[in-house]
Amino acid sequence: MTFSRTTGKRAYFILRGVTLPPLFPKSPYPHGYKHTMVGAISVTHPASTILSSRTYSRKRGNILLSGNKPRTVSMSLRNGNSNKQQLERERLYLGLDFGTSGARFAVIDIGGTIQAEAKRHYPLYSNGESRDWVRSWKETLFLLLEDIPLNLRKHIVSISIDGTSATTIIVDSDTGEPLWRPFLYNESCPEVLPAVKSIAPPNHTVCSATSTLCKLVSWWNRGGLNEKSALLLHQADWLLWLLHGKLGVSDYNNALKVGYDPEADSYPSWLISQPYSHLLPSVVAPGTPIACLKEELRNKFGFQKECVVCTGTTDSIAAFLAARVTQPGKAVTSLGSTLAIKLLSNTRVEDSRFGVYSHRLDDKWLVGGASNTGGAVLRQLFTDDQLKKLSEQINPSQISLLDYYPLPKAGERFPIADPDLAPRLLPRPENDAEYLHGILESIARIEAKGYGLLKELGATAVDQVFTAGGGANNEKWTQIRERVLGLPVSRANQTEAAYGTALLAIKGDQQNIL
Numbered sequence: 108m109t110f111s112r113t114t115g116k117r118a119y120f121i122l123r124g125v126t127l128p129p130l131f132p133k134s135p136y137p138h139g140y141k142h143t144m145v146g147a148i149s150v151t152h153p154a155s156t157i158l159s160s161r162t163y164s165r166k167r168g169n170i171l172l173s174g175n176k177p178r179t180v181s182m183s184l185r186n187g188n189s190n191k192q193q194l195e196r197e198r199l200y201l202g203l204d205f206g207t208s209g210a211r212f213a214v215i216d217i218g219g220t221i222q223a224e225a226k227r228h229y230p231l232y233s234n235g236e237s238r239d240w241v242r243s244w245k246e247t248l249f250l251l252l253e254d255i256p257l258n259l260r261k262h263i264v265s266i267s268i269d270g271t272s273a274t275t276i277i278v279d280s281d282t283g284e285p286l287w288r289p290f291l292y293n294e295s296c297p298e299v300l301p302a303v304k305s306i307a308p309p310n311h312t313v314c315s316a317t318s319t320l321c322k323l324v325s326w327w328n329r330g331g332l333n334e335k336s337a338l339l340l341h342q343a344d345w346l347l348w349l350l351h352g353k354l355g356v357s358d359y360n361n362a363l364k365v366g367y368d369p370e371a372d373s374y375p376s377w378l379i380s381q382p383y384s385h386l387l388p389s390v391v392a393p394g395t396p397i398a399c400l401k402e403e404l405r406n407k408f409g410f411q412k413e414c415v416v417c418t419g420t421t422d423s424i425a426a427f428l429a430a431r432v433t434q435p436g437k438a439v440t441s442l443g444s445t446l447a448i449k450l451l452s453n454t455r456v457e458d459s460r461f462g463v464y465s466h467r468l469d470d471k472w473l474v475g476g477a478s479n480t481g482g483a484v485l486r487q488l489f490t491d492d493q494l495k496k497l498s499e500q501i502n503p504s505q506i507s508l509l510d511y512y513p514l515p516k517a518g519e520r521f522p523i524a525d526p527d528l529a530p531r532l533l534p535r536p537e538n539d540a541e542y543l544h545g546i547l548e549s550i551a552r553i554e555a556k557g558y559g560l561l562k563e564l565g566a567t568a569v570d571q572v573f574t575a576g577g578g579a580n581n582e583k584w585t586q587i588r589e590r591v592l593g594l595p596v597s598r599a600n601q602t603e604a605a606y607g608t609a610l611l612a613i614k615g616d617q618q619n620i621l
C-alpha cells in the first residue's frame with residue numbers, strides 16, 4: 108500500500124507476515140514464530156534524505172560527496188507498532204556490506220526483523236592516475252554509521268562487515284596505513300602465477316591469477332623498504348580495524364585465497380616457509396568478537412559501551428547467509444556486479460583450473476566460484492530503468508538463439524579460469540529487448556555451466572537455487588534461469604549481503620567472549 112504525504116514525499120507501508128525460522132538455537136522465539144512486520148516506511152526525496160517516522164524525525168540536507176554531485180541515500184525504517192519502549196529493550200545488530208558498486212548497512216533485531224537499512228555509492232576520489240579506493244571505503248563506512256538513526260545506534264550491541272573477496276590491502280604493521288594501492292577482487296597478477304604454482308599443491312585455490320596470494324607475491328616482488336613492517340589485510344579486515352583498532356586479524360573466508368586452510372584451521376607449511384609469511388594476518392572464524400568499538404567512535408556516534416566488533420566474511424558468503432539456506436544441495440547465486448555461486452555441500456571441492464573452491468561454513472562446505480559476468484556488464488549497456496522496461500518485453504519461455512559470453516572486460520575467473528578471455532557481445536540485434544534477452548540467457552548458461560561443473564567435481568548435486576543481489580529483482584531473468592538450469596529458482600527472502608553480515612553480528616554477540 109503506498110500513499111503520498113502532504114510533504115510530497117512518497118512513503119511505502121510494507122505489510123507482510125513472514126515466518127522466521129529461529130536464527131540461532133538461543134533465539135528467544137519458538138520455531139515458526141509468526142512475525143508480522145506491520146510497517147516500514149521508506150521515504151526518499153530526490154535530492155536529500157528526510158527521515159520521518161513516529162519515533163523520530165530529522166532532516167538531512169543534500170548529501171554531497173566528491174564532485175559536489177548530490178547523491179541520494181535510500182533508507183528504509185521499521186516503524187509500525189514497534190514503540191520506543193520495545194526498541195529500548197531490544198538488542199540490535201549491525202551488518203555492513205562493502206560490495207562492488209556500493210556499500211549498505213542493515214540493522215536487525217534478534218528475531219531478524221530489519222529496523223533500518225540504507226546504501227551508498229562509493230564517492231569518486233582519485234589518487235594520481237588511479238582511484239583512491241581506500242579513501243572512498245573509509246568515508247563510506249563513517250557516512251553509513253552517520254546514516255543509522257541515532258535512537259537505534261545506542262541499542263546496537265554487535266557489528267560485522269563483509270567485503271569483496273580477495274580485495275587486498277598491504278598496510279604498515281604499526282600504523283595500519285596502506286603502503287600501496289589496494290588490489291581489487293578481480294585484479295589479475297598473471298606474472299607471478301608460475302611462482303605461486305611452484306610452491307602450492309596442484310590446482311590449489313591460490314593457483315589463480317586473481318588470488319590474494321598472487322597479489323601478495325606481486326607486491327613482494329616489487330621490493331621496497333617496508334617489507335619488514337608490512338601486513339596483509341583484506342578489505343573487510345581493514346574496515347573492521349578502523350572500528351576495533353586491533354590490527355592483523357582476518358576470518359577464514361577472507362583468508363582462503365591467500366592460502367589459509369579452513370579444514371586444518373592453519374596456514375599450510377608450504378606457505379609459512381615463504382619469506383613473506385610474516386605479512387599474513389591471524390585468522391579466526393567469521394563472526395568472532397575481536398574487541399569493543401573504539402571509545403572515540405562510541406562517543407562520536409552514540410553507540411553503547413558494550414558494542415563489540417566481530418570478524419566478517421566475503422560479500423557472496425554474506426548473501427548466502429542472508430538466504431538462510433541450511434540444507435546441502437541448496438544454493439545461492441549472487442547476481443550482483445558479478446555472478447558468484449555458492450552451493451552447500453557435504454564434500455569439499457577445489458580445482459583452480461576452473462576457478463572452483465570451497466569456503467568453510469561451520470561443519471559443511473560452500474562450494475562455488477565467482478564469474479566476472481553479471482550486473483557489471485549489464486550496467487555498461489543499460490541503466491537499471493532500461494533493464495526493468497526491456498525485461499518486461501521478454502518472453503522468458505522463448506529460447507534466445509543469441510550466444511554471448513558477457514564480460515565487462517577481458518578476464519574470467521569461473522567456470523573458465525582465463526585472465527585473457529575476451530567478452531563476446533556481438534552480433535547486436537536492432538531490438539534492445541532481444542539483445543538483453545540474449546545476454547540474460549547467456550549469463551544463465553554460464554551459471555548452469557558452473558553448477559554442472561561443481562557436480563562433475565564431486566560436490567553435492569544442486570536441487571534448488573535462491574537468488575541474491577540486484578539481479579534477484581528481475582522476475583523474467585529468474586524464469587529464464589529456471590528454464591536453463593532445469594531447477595526451481597526463487598528470490599531469497601533476504602537478498603542483501605548486509606543482512607547476512609548482521610546475522611554474523613548476532614553470532615558474535617552470542618559468544619560472550621569479550
Ligand SMILES: Nc1ncnc2c1ncn2[C@@H]1O[C@H](COP(=O)(O)OP(=O)(O)O)[C@@H](O)[C@H]1O
Pocket residue numbers: 206207208209442443444445481482483484485486491494495498575576577578580581584
Ligand atoms: N532489473 C534488473 N535486472 C538485472 N540486473 C539488474 C537489475 N537491476 C539491477 N541489476 C544489476 O544489479 C547490479 C547491482 O546489484 P548489487 O547486488 O547491488 O551489486 P554489487 O553489490 O555487486 O555492487 C548492477 O550491476 C545492475 O546491473
Ligand SMILES: O=C(CO)[C@H](O)[C@H](O)COP(=O)(O)O
Pocket residue numbers: 206207270271272273292421422423424443444445446447475476477478
Ligand atoms: O565477485 C566478487 C565480488 O563481488 C567476489 O569474488 C565474490 O565475493 C566471490 O568470492 P568468494 O566466493 O570468495 O566470496
